[in-house]
Amino acid sequence: MTEMIKMNGIQAINAAMMQAMEADPKVLVLGEDVGDREGGGVTGTMKGLSTKFGTERVKSTPISEQAIMGAAIGAAMAGYKPVAEIMMMNFTTVCMDMIVNHAAKLRFMSGGQTSVPLTIRTLTGAGWQTAGQHSDFFEGWFAHTAGIKVVAGSNPADLKGLLLSCIDDPDPCIFIEGGMTLFAPGEVAADQGPIPLGKAKVVVPGTDVTIVSWSAQVLRCQMALQGLAEAGISAELIDLRTISPWDRECVLESVAKTGRAMIVHEAVRSFGPGAEIAATINEELFGQLKKPVKRLGAPECPVPFAKVLEDAYIVQPADIVAAAVEMMG
Amino acid sequence: MTEMIKMNGIQAINAAMMQAMEADPKVLVLGEDVGDREGGGVTGTMKGLSTKFGTERVKSTPISEQAIMGAAIGAAMAGYKPVAEIMMMNFTTVCMDMIVNHAAKLRFMSGGQTSVPLTIRTLTGAGWQTAGQHSDFFEGWFAHTAGIKVVAGSNPADLKGLLLSCIDDPDPCIFIEGGMTLFAPGEVAADQGPIPLGKAKVVVPGTDVTIVSWSAQVLRCQMALQGLAEAGISAELIDLRTISPWDRECVLESVAKTGRAMIVHEAVRSFGPGAEIAATINEELFGQLKKPVKRLGAPECPVPFAKVLEDAYIVQPADIVAAAVEMMG
Amino acid sequence: MAELSNAAKPDGKALVDIYRRMLRVERNDDAIRATLRRGRLQMPYYSARGQEVIPAAISHLLNRDDQICTIYRGIQDMVAKDMPLKPLWAEIAGRVDGTCKGKGGPMHLTYPDMGIMVTTGIVGSSMPIANGLAWAAQLDGSKKVVVAYFGDGAANIGAFHEALNMAAAWKLPVLFVCANNGFAEHTRFEDGTAVDFISKRAAGYGMPGYTVDGNDADDMYAHASAAIDRARSGEGPTLLECKTFRFLGHVLGDDDFYMDKAVKAAAMEADPLPALRARLIAEGHATEEELAALQASLEAEIAEAQEFGLNSPPPSLDELRRDVFAEEMPA
């Protein structure tokens, strides 16, 4: 039996990085404060890497996100596998050109002559009272961008396995680290290897309603499970893990069975990623649904600072239970 | 009777600017090449403004989109009504921080103490063989961003009226100029005033299927009307005009009547703006639809250069007819 | 590096006022940290302890309607500009009487009534927006000046470059005030910045640039005076690189493993606050008693503000629908 190790998301990401850098000398790391002299990343996910693999492969950068992404893109085109950190997801807005017009498009625009095997790691999530400019989930933007994969784990084992796959992947991936998922503990197999991209996971099987979620919201869905059970609702919880390309088969199969679907994400509900999943379920299972697909996401406003407002902004376990109860009614 | 003047989209936008700047000395213009010495904008929409209103109110800028947006935001906060041009929509990626983290959020984050009555004008659209970095429709990104309105006209009268409303609006608006709509001629009332934001227009009434579209795709939908008629299909064509906040009432009322809905946009289909509209229709009219809502958008790839590929990339009138025929079957 | 040809000197009254502003900043910072320690506030907090001279000298020279755009570490810039402390405390506590009704918090404090226009959490973004405010002032003919505060790390981001070039090209009345505290989070200045003095970058925009001792009231006063005069008279922007040191790490709780211990110890030893206090007394600009009274009155003001803020009620959930747009969002 493989040994299981208890760790949190930070340690899991660190383990993935250690493993990837050990296995392949082409794997590089760059970003603000990622070197050990600077603390190995703001959350410590990169700790020990520069000490072990050298400051040539693990580079702390100036605060220059366009230059960070450009350096990563160029190195990736030249055969390296850079893992570039954009400290918080809101800061992708200062380097969207590099990500969207270049990383995501160079393979296509060059007719396949060049490729960008790049991983962008970025942290986000409400719940820390960091307010309007440090908490946004923009996975919907990137999912709407052809040529880049969008990945987000919810537990240490998945974070490790998915990050390994992103690094291996021949194309750009954005790997989203939901703040809550970094601190939640879990069990990780000592030999945990890559987990395929594009494959969802049924976290809990159920028969009444399918709940599709990802990143930190999977944790809040899990917190809702007891309430759901108390309400006599058998929920099937799916952790999408890869938002683009997403696992249509897994979701559709589940909803075909339950007849009810709910999507729960932290991003703003309007024009959010849940809309694609809802629209697809409606297209593919037209006439087979017992209830309209429900989408739970943030209200249309920036992330507020005050704790009471922030709590109300995030879809909470109680909201999930209430929505499911309504669907069963 | 009001005099009707024949003009194209460029002239309509120019007329709106002339009218707005004349009426309100607080209206400003800035962007690359917008002054008359530089030609009054790449498409000539700003022609004559600097000559008439002076180069203090109409400023050609360096190629510095972050500085352009910053200058516009600051001036807007100070009580001006700047109209900032980001030459092409793909270039919004170099100033997304200014738009998304600042323009859209400052009113909320300041608790209403400051506001940003700013209009961003930007051109885009496939069909000109400008390939992967000059043709993208990103309206879905901005619609998914709280605090900014997303507007796109399809004909000269609407372009003029909507632009006037954007300029008047107390909040940031992004006004998208679909390339095709700039060159298509139309009739504009000499006294055409503001057209309210958030209000769609039924372009053609019909009973069989509701087609929701905006910007250049409204023109391609109109080209499809004859084919639809020949196929015996009575289509109700709705020009959304404002993508966010969109006119749910108008769309839902129409679909309640026709029982069939199709959304046609130029943006990539996956995780695109059509998904929100489709999801909403399904939520609100559950059980009342005769067919699943159809979404026609671009395939998941960058905009290609070769004419044959570009033509295949864009949803064409024939695709619209074929989709409607299938829905009637 | 450029040298000022004509260095204005602060008189005794000016020095006392600069000290008053520094002390207001420092006492308030101390109160915030104490309150955080006691668990009565929750927020990420970026102390500027040690950097007080910079905003104190500048604010002394600014008019009430001159404007500032600042950053996450900018509470000192507001307090030095005499922002009332009650709405500040209510805001950092996330309460309805906060200047932003609790919606912005410490990273987005705003108080237009005293020219505190933008606080941003995005490195570099104070500068382009300051330009816009300055452009408006130029159009108004109001003679207002605008200060963009930022750090040394921010001098490496694109927005800095675009903003300085545009400000110079348009002769905007802006002061670009860089608090060079030697670190960008944990990264040393020299590891991220390819030039020894940020002020040298000004030449690339045809703009005057100076490296100033940001812990020295005379030096700050002289350079800020010159820059403000220049801006007010329509000659355009100035870049001031103000050398200083951040005593308490990047964010509260951050230890100092990345700092050279001796350098840090020396910097703290040279704390500008007691130094200026001693000088005021030595030079006869103020007495011990006056300064003690000043301190007492500031502490009373702060204590009152703190009580006010912490006792203010939380905002109503309706606030999520307000201020997204001018018109309230539908429920």
Added chain:
Amino acid sequence: MAELSNAAKPDGKALVDIYRRMLRVERNDDAIRATLRRGRLQMPYYSARGQEVIPAAISHLLNRDDQICTIYRGIQDMVAKDMPLKPLWAEIAGRVDGTCKGKGGPMHLTYPDMGIMVTTGIVGSSMPIANGLAWAAQLDGSKKVVVAYFGDGAANIGAFHEALNMAAAWKLPVLFVCANNGFAEHTRFEDGTAVDFISKRAAGYGMPGYTVDGNDADDMYAHASAAIDRARSGEGPTLLECKTFRFLGHVLGDDDFYMDKAVKAAAMEADPLPALRARLIAEGHATEEELAALQASLEAEIAEAQEFGLNSPPPSLDELRRDVFAEEMPA
């Protein structure tokens, strides 16, 4: 402004090769324009007529595996680097034999086999990516150098600043080559740029920067040699501001209303192409006959490429599903 201490001089053979590259660029540009006029090509076209010395001198000094990142106006940079013309023509015609299978077109031509790595349509974006290629070369220990081509207008965008600072901080083997043709689209250099010489900005990154006569083969050769030597020996990047003039407007069809007529006429009068030709003959580096033969052979190569390109079939619609990712998208 900096002056080179030790200016390498091109010998006769070098000058002839530089001329050959210039002529290849110019003849090809002429053929593209003629083909556009005849309606056999449709595309936005950004001619670099008049700017040929810059890429010709640089390409003469580059190795085949040295790399470039260029811009929408960069066809000249590729042709000067001896990119084969058949896949180039097929690409600008949007055909399957194009180097990008017709998917990139003129604004995104790519030919890694000869180091043509990125062509971008986004102003400023050639620079950050060039850094990454150079970082890889540095890690490989390959001694490759990378050239980032861009225009004067691009020197005002944030990416320029970030890229130059990082390249200098990391001592990357990059040449930042700015073709200063005096205009950004229709905006005059001096209206958008707050400094008289872009090369002055180099000092802000502790990097050597030179303003070079971009129409003079000797001056270009000397500065490019020094910059390439510096990069190859691991000393880091250089900024070259190469002054030149764009004869044919921003995009084909653009008239010249925004240009001073006399300045334009003088620039065209001083066309560097016939000037260098005359010099080669006058200095005895080549004969009339040799240059005529060179021209004939280039024209034949171009004509053949043109026929090849225009007769290549269009790509299959399946191409929309290919190269989005390594794995083909499902139909």
